[in-house]
Amino acid sequence: MRRALWTVVLAAVLISAGCGSASGPGSSSGGGDTLVVWDWKSGDDGAADYVEAAKADFAEKHPDITIEFVAQPFDQYYTLLGAAIQAGKGPDVMLFNGGGQLRDRVDALVPLDSYVAGDRGRLAGWDAFSEDGRTYAAPVTLQGHPIYYNKKLYEQAGLDPDRPPATWRDFVSGCATIMAKTGTKCLALGNKEGIGIQFFLSGLGSGALTGQEYEDWIAGERNWTSRNVRRIFELWKETDGAGLNNEGANSTAMFNDSFAIFSSGRAAHVIGLMSDVGHWKDFGEFLDPGDIGVMRAPVITSGATPSLPYDGGIGYAVAKWTDDPELAADLVRSLTSRDALAAFHAGAGAIAADTGIDVSKAGPAVAEIVDGIETGQPALHVALSSKTLDLMGRLSQQLLSGSVTVDEALTQLAAADREG
Template sequence: MRKGILGLLSFLLVLGVLAGCSGEKSNADSKDGKVVIDFWTFWGSETRRPIIEKIVKDFNDSQDKIEVKHTFLPWGDIWTKNLASVAAGSPADVIVNDINSVAQRAENNQAEDLSKYLDDSFKENFYPHLWEMVLHDNKPYAVPFNTDTRLLFYNKEAFKEAGLDPEKPPQTWAELEEYAKKLDVKNGDKFERFGFYPLWGSTGAPAWMASADDGKGFIEDGELFINTPKKLDALNWLLDWQKHYGEKNVQAFKAEFGSEQANPFISGKVAMYIDVGTFYTQIRDYGKDMEFGVAKIPAYDENSKHWADGGGFVVEVPKGSKHPKEAVEFIKYLTGKDAQQYWGEKNYDNIANIEGAEAVAKSLDGQAKEVYELTVENLKVTNLYPVPLEYPDYQNRINPHIDKVFAGKMSPEEALERAEADVKKLKK
């Protein structure tokens, strides 16, 4: 009898615990009759956190069915914790994630298919090259939020010194070389100013190689374009720049780079420089009324486009979200014209919503407007390179070989041959 009573008490105790857990979950998932959704970002800086939290507040105040809770997680940690929470079955409802790897997460069942919540016309709100990045098997698994593109920034005062027209930046690689040599300032064997160095700034060898090859990345639709004649030509061209300046001079200059004030372009050490459009804010804040211009990145030759590469972030619903429908309602607001315009204006950032981006450009004036308008126009020739499902680790198979070229340990021909052979081994 005593055992029966104890058993009954134990059973009731378990029921109580479960009821308590259920109550806690219910309270976590609802507030004043509203569905509560958890929104994870890595925007915790003094600049960006107030902006995203203002957007969240505006959404919460705009309706009475959903309450968004913003959770900040540090860069890097956010994605590790996302994967862990998805595996545990307790993910966030909305998360900011990398645009280049959407298909990877969709394939690995780590993100929700959003097609059931979005109508066919929704994609018209976004730049086509960004919308393509969120598709897997022709279904959207995320929505584009922001992006970037690269421009050529050039020092107009240095142009005047060198006898160059400050209103006519170089248009081709050949002109870029010609201008750079005129802009070089040398004292004996040392350079006091570089006219241009293609591997400094927000760019790298893969971007130049793609530009030479009609915008094609290393892998397009599952086909390899690593060891191609144009990419070999580009790699040799890049190596020629290092030979022109000398590896010691390149490394000595690079060692001086540091804070915004020590940026080689802002400090006058480099006359032409490639960076994302938001680099304008560093010049504005630290350039002391620097006279500069912006242009599209010079084309491979007269018959080529002014290609640029870009990146960006998306908002998506992690697999297993308890409230995917409500999460998508918030995503629609977050990527709508008004929220996007607010983010773009306050952060001087390129946004994914076309109408919002055009509104930001109209709201600006002076050189801020000039630079932003060019970034918007440049998005038409900006390529993003998604991580291929067949070759997920391809960059780590290519980059070490390219690095060896500049270290003098491998010829460009051998580097591309070995890189392509190594990538082929990755195919599933």
């Protein structure tokens, strides 16, 4: 109760102190025009050069406008943003994850299509920030869910580190060998927040669903009780029951405990991110970059075509209450400029939405990831509403604890998905 009350109070303070104040060129508010940005990235050391590059780009066009970044804690971000939306005031520009978190809030956002038309060909990942044919944010990064593996552990187990398993049967067999010969676990999994199931669904889904099933899922025509969808959730339960995961997955935080299990060599695989945490650059601080392998989903269903699951990762949007949408949209364009995104790649290891940025010096794992973008498919979980994702997280924990069956979970998810 205290925490909930504190969150409400904090939201009110932040909205009052950090509300947008851009009044347009030639006017003043509090001693000068200001655009306020809310995000959870600008306070990170790895994003410092990115923020400065974006500010510099914007200052060339609007030298009299001040930019104020307010970095919010991610675990409270959408709660605080929800309070701002309810109040009808807050930041001028705000950061979103692609998918449901943005789509559930488009009524509070300005459609950006007319402002960002010139960036369409330069940036990828737009679909994750679109709803009903309109674009509500410009992509900063591409976010995907590659399966990373530890080549050194493969070598120690007598497996070919350059030929990861292509089928689920071979994957399980290889895991048994790795666990027996190295004493490590097969998969690092953190599901304390209920997020692990999202990575599992998207990381393995292209190996389980047929091409038509995959297209239908993304288009919103989802059959939760089909054999192949059911198989993904069965494997979620089976992998834990067979001891392939680290102990206590439901009490292990994904950020960053599960990734630490992989990077410390205590698990051979992890379904991680390609940008810009829990990814190749983070792992490279502890593992030799040459030992970090990237594999496609093993084939679970005959005829499935595994691909890299990715979408627009994070993107900046403009609040409907801002005084000057055109000015705020121009800031979004600076936040997605090539120089800014190149700095984000260099500093944080982000796979930028601007695919023209040179990533050749980033190492073999990045080369493998970028190579998969051309044939990649949207991530399955990104197509779901935030309400469905929240339910799936709770049910995923219950599946691992044994308090719900796969059939019961899928029935509830189908009903929630229909309701939107």
